[in-house]
Amino acid sequence: MINPIHAILTVAVSAAVTILLRFLPFLVFRGHRKTPAVVSYFGKVLPYATMAMLVVFCLKDLNLLPFPHGLPELISCGVVVLLHAWRHNTLLSMILGTACYMILIQSVFV
């Protein structure tokens, strides 16, 4: 067991950096009565690019070379995309996509 004081400080530092990152954009534009046009523009357009980035972030440890070549992830992502484009039901797409992934990694690509 490591020094508990150091552990508490470690948690505190990580919390502080996370909070700083979350607050920074709001602090920078705090003084403005109206958000600068370019920031409003980013607020409108960035969510589209950011969600794409977040999906890549979720799949960042995917390795295509060794077996199973990322197939469980790619197949399951395809299932979610097709199901959601068809039915537009978030819970349905999530549940079936996740079930597909769990079956693939637990029973098919073992």
Next chain:
Amino acid sequence: MIFPGCPPRPLHFRSIQVKKQNVLLRSFQTSLPVMAGYVVLGMGFGMVLRVKGFGLPWAFAMSLFIYAGSMQFVLANLLAGGASLLATAATTLLVNARHLFYGISMIDRYRESGKAKPYLIFALTDETYSLLSTDPRLIPTDPADRNRFYFLVSAMNHAYWILGSVLGSVLGGILPFDSTGIDFSLTALFITIVVDQWQHKSGRLPAVLGFAISIACLAVFGPDRFLIPAMLLILAAVYGIRGREMA
């Protein structure tokens, strides 16, 4: 068109007078896609932390005060390895830099969000952002209802995460089924949001840029270093396409 957690026809929500229960109910419905993922992933975190020698108070405090899923898993390793404070700060910066984008996107949306604003900003995780940043039609029109909605969705998600962490820490390795791979549910949630966003034609180019740049940076810089170069390039690219008609 249906948005995360909505019933097929949420028309009543557009009426001028929305009952308070409706805001509560709508917030719960909206948070529902995050519930299962957060509880199960939180349990995973609580279990991992316990194995590393940090029990219930640690799991609770970290999920309450840090509230950043992937960072907390990384931090479990840093804690067990006795990493320096500087290394901890640098790692947190790398893993969580993407939160800067969430803040930039939400400046206008949270502008008039009242007393709860500091909490809303604190609780802006990947999942909360993905639920609240996407479609304005999901959000109540009345300002007071809208702020309650923002607060309730944020707080419910936070509660699921804390609940999961505590359960995982208390129960240890006991799960009635093999949950390997259940973390995919949050990836699936993000994909459904990308598919929903795809229906906004004006958002397609930024989405394609986001994918292309992130994948290119992942290939060049590797999984642990790609995020910051990707963010810089996305900012530049999105800035570069301004002036196009944005709905």
